[in-house]
Amino acid sequence: MLSPLYQKMISGKSVIRELSEYATARGRQIGYENVFDFSLGNPSVPVPQAFTDACVRLLTEGDPHLVHGYSPTAGIPQVKDAIAASLNRRFGMNYTGADIFPAIGAAGALAHAFRLVCQPHDEIVTFAPYFSEYNPYVELADYKLTVVPADTKAFQIDFEKFAAIMNPNVTAILINTPNNPSGAVYTAETLTELARILTEKSQEYGHEIWLISDEPYREIVFDGKTCPYVSKFYANTISCYSFSKSLSIPGGRIGYVAVNPACGKSAMMVQMCGQISRGIGHNCPTALMQLAVAECVDLTADLSVYETNRNLLYEALTDLGFSVVKPDGTFYIFPQSLEEDAVAFCKKALAYDLVFVPGNGFACPGHFRMAYCIDTEKVERSIPALKKFVEAEYRN
């Protein structure tokens, strides 16, 4: 008998995927360049030449045993060292290679992080709006995801609502800053207060509460700012990173888990990750990708286009009367919809070839997400369509 669980899941199609499929089909009718597809968070900027060069050099001149052979379960030592050194240099941390576990993107990293600190039926708390894939990530591993309602004013943390939800079954807090879908970056104040509460609650409950920080957008921050490094604020932090967005290589499937050594057992936890891998069929990321990112660990693709697009859209949206929190990072913006039912709003937008994702899937109804990892030229062309949509549907 086939697993009824997974059989049932295939009938429940993802809203984002349905919208993206609609956009592709519509593109076949009118040309994809005429569909203003803001549905998918697929990085659009070119991969840095240095990354391609590193891959080619490794393939043609590298040690074949290193490039093509099995890598150690806990990752290639020099890769781990390079990642640790970069984090130390950039964020003033004290990692060694032993604290780093290369993983298959942020999804692979999170799969390990949850299993490190949770046992079946434990509760993981996250904050709306949040990436909807957290549901299957957590629930299929047999943990429970509890969601704190959004602070829709600034997309920071509503600490009152957080306090109301906390309970002794909570073993981990899952945050995502810079945030998908809001584009918000948690401030140092937010992270300080979060750490204070977690320290207090750990003592109250008599067990550790781990902070799992999902940070694939860490490098995409605007206005010359940098993202406060979460792990600096709280010793029991597990950072989950992906190079997908910073190097524009989501197909590379490469990221890592970094355990804050201040927790006192980081090296053991990385060894535990190796054991977790055996149960989930993870093994290591592709050796070539490990070695190539190690050579590009301080680089990013030219991410400036995202800021340009953010500026264009924020201005256009506010001009048109949208209520919107200005994103400080990522390539998402998350305005309020012009009617309460964001699904209805997004459906109407389709008639103007504008493809948005309703906030409902991010546990934040009344909002919609625009992913602006697309050409600036297309963002510019979308603005008249947006204006036409708003005026025709909401100004009469």
Next chain:
Amino acid sequence: MLSPLYQKMISGKSVIRELSEYATARGRQIGYENVFDFSLGNPSVPVPQAFTDACVRLLTEGDPHLVHGYSPTAGIPQVKDAIAASLNRRFGMNYTGADIFPAIGAAGALAHAFRLVCQPHDEIVTFAPYFSEYNPYVELADYKLTVVPADTKAFQIDFEKFAAIMNPNVTAILINTPNNPSGAVYTAETLTELARILTEKSQEYGHEIWLISDEPYREIVFDGKTCPYVSKFYANTISCYSFSKSLSIPGGRIGYVAVNPACGKSAMMVQMCGQISRGIGHNCPTALMQLAVAECVDLTADLSVYETNRNLLYEALTDLGFSVVKPDGTFYIFPQSLEEDAVAFCKKALAYDLVFVPGNGFACPGHFRMAYCIDTEKVERSIPALKKFVEAEYRN
């Protein structure tokens, strides 16, 4: 609190890894060329130039969206098609791309296969001798692994012992042919009889019994033979493949699940694999690796060295009086140890710088595994050491 399960696992070190670490340490003392390290199944033959060329061409001339972008959850369509066409051509199957799910090596493929057809506490039956990693693969996913004792005469299947073990809780049978550690290849007769029993038992129990075929060594078969293609014998077969051994790229982490379309629901099962991925953080194999193997799908590395090594060792071992089944494939040989306690035997061998793995970990005590994926020159040099060991320890 950290997971006690995974915490406990790190203290239980793998015997193979311990032996391999011993060999490495000893190598630092006397030069690794002087350690006859038969412990690790790490392919040693060069990667085909065509594979390297395909990677470089894709990186420098390929469509960046394809090479670096997210691939669809169920794999890149043209890659799936290429794999299906190759299997059809070579084994007379009727796969379409929809029946193929690219996975992160055989470990990733197996992780999906188990979850497709089992529910918690279901029983998976395998046959000794077997790859010891099956234990964590199965048990960490919350299924039960039941082992049929070995047919030590030929390392085929002892059907009497199999019949004694079968029961209605069994939902899957896991086989590995060509076999690690014995090197045996299941004959058409064995597979026909296995299929007959599974068909009969499915009817008797009133539920499907799935055959999960772990076949990373499928291409390494000697004496001009080919390995009978398991899925030809039984409709409800899920083949789990890895390119690690055939292309000598275990670091590439690329393989696939192929579901026999004769089962009537193969395309749905591949869609279910996409859902399983969400829970285990698997996502897709690296896009570059998917695309590169698709271009090399009918190629192998020059695997002839393994046959040369098999011949040398089989002759030397029989000359020295070992009782040994001649391997028809893989790069392993699995002789009886010269004393009942294979662990003691392997420990004594270390004094002669011969590193073997006792059969106990493969659920087949009284035997030891030699992995001869090493240079022929080293195999030749090992024979006098083997002779000296046997004569000094067992001939007086």
